[in-house]
Amino acid sequence: AQSVTQLDSQVPVFEEAPVELRCNYSSSVSVYLFWYVQYPNQGLQLLLKYLSGSTLVKSINGFEAEFNKSQTSFHLRKPSVHISDTAEYFCAVSARTGANNLFFGTGTRLTVIP
Amino acid sequence: GAGVSQSPSNKVTEKGKDVELRCDPISGHTALYWYRQSLGQGLEFLIYFQGNSAPDKSGLPSDRFSAERTGGSVSTLTIQRTQQEDSAVYLCASSVDNHSGNEQFFGPGTRLTVL
Numbered sequence: 001a002q003s004v005t006q007l008d009s010q011v012p013v014f015e016e017a018p019v020e021l022r023c024n025y026s027s028s029v030s031v032y033l034f035w036y037v038q039y040p041n042q043g044l045q046l047l048l049k050y051l052s053g054s055t056l057v058k059s060i061n062g063f064e065a066e067f068n069k070s071q072t073s074f075h076l077r078k079p080s081v082h083i084s085d086t087a088e089y090f091c092a093v094s095a096r097t098g099a100n101n102l103f104f105g106t107g108t109r110l111t112v113i114p
Numbered sequence: 115g116a117g118v119s120q121s122p123s124n125k126v127t128e129k130g131k132d133v134e135l136r137c138d139p140i141s142g143h144t145a146l147y148w149y150r151q152s153l154g155q156g157l158e159f160l161i162y163f164q165g166n167s168a169p170d171k172s173g174l175p176s177d178r179f180s181a182e183r184t185g186g187s188v189s190t191l192t193i194q195r196t197q198q199e200d201s202a203v204y205l206c207a208s209s210v211d212n213h214s215g216n217e218q219f220f221g222p223g224t225r226l227t228v229l
Contacts, residue, residue, distance in 0.1 A: 032215045043118075044205065044220040051215045090157065094214040099170060100160075101147055102218060106156035 002027040002093045006105035013081055016114050021076040023091030026093075031093040033074040034102065035065055039087045047089070050074065059066045061085075086112045116141055118221035120206050127196055127229045130158060135191045139208030146189050146211075148181060152202035160204075164212040164225065196228045202208045 005024045013019045025031065035047040048059040055067040074091060088109045092102040092104045119138045121133035127133050139146050148160040163183040174180070178196075183189040193200055203225050207218040 036220075043222045044207075046217045049215070049217070092157075096214060099172070100145065100164070100174065100212050100214040101159040101162050101170070102149075102157075103159065104149075104157035106154075 002029075002031060002095060002103040004091050004093055004103055004105035006091055008108050009106065010109045010111070012111045012113055014055050015083055016080045018079050019077065019110065021083075021089050021091075021110065022077065023074045023105060024093070025072050025074065025093050025103075027072075027093060027095070029098070030096045032096060033065075033067055034094070035059075035063070035074070035076050035105050036090045036092060036093040037087050038090065038103075038107075044090065047076075081110070081112045081113050083114060085110060116217050118206055118208055120221040120224050122206075122224060123222065124225045124227075126229065128229050129198060130195055132194045133196055133226065134190065135193075135204050135226070137188070137189045137191070137206030137221060139187065139206070140219055141187075143208035143210055143219070144186065145209045145212045145216075145218075146183055147207045148189070148191050149205045150202045151205055151223070155202075157205070160191070161173065193226075196226075198228050201226055201228045 003026045032051040036044045037047045050067045058064045088107045090107045091105040123138045144165045146163040161181045178194045180189045197229040203223040205223045206221045209216040209218045
């Protein structure tokens, strides 16, 4: 089975400051890695994912995450946050073979302060 | 747009009653998932359907929980003899097929409150 740890349950950050949301995973098999975001009063939506190839993946709204196999991490970063980035962010993994379901972390609530 | 829809959006029930939660996946998506989002537990996988294959029920917390998917489309999650610990947001997701790297598209959820 797989598990995901998001150590920071809440991260407050001032507007235009950089942010890093940490994600570590544990798995006995190779995995795909995802970040999902849940904006206030909205459903979960995919932010970015790592399947293969370059270990640095980027979203259309300026977030990026880097897969680090040796540290089993997939931290999410943004160099300058906006008010509209206020949301809850979930890191997730799924096994490359076998079961298809996602295993989620407990989420990090990012609050951008004006 | 035709995203994943769920009904009802909110359900309040009394302990011991049965409830049914409905999910309409995106048209053409063959894979359908149910998850539960509860305080302190995060998002937990419940059950997965792929086409006409037998569902993966490995995440169901007890035999009070069951789900079916009729005609490869709409799915119903049933909780029998509800308990207070069943209170949570139940999320449905669908994806185009069973490749685990595919994006799962989530519905808005059903918030279940068991009194």
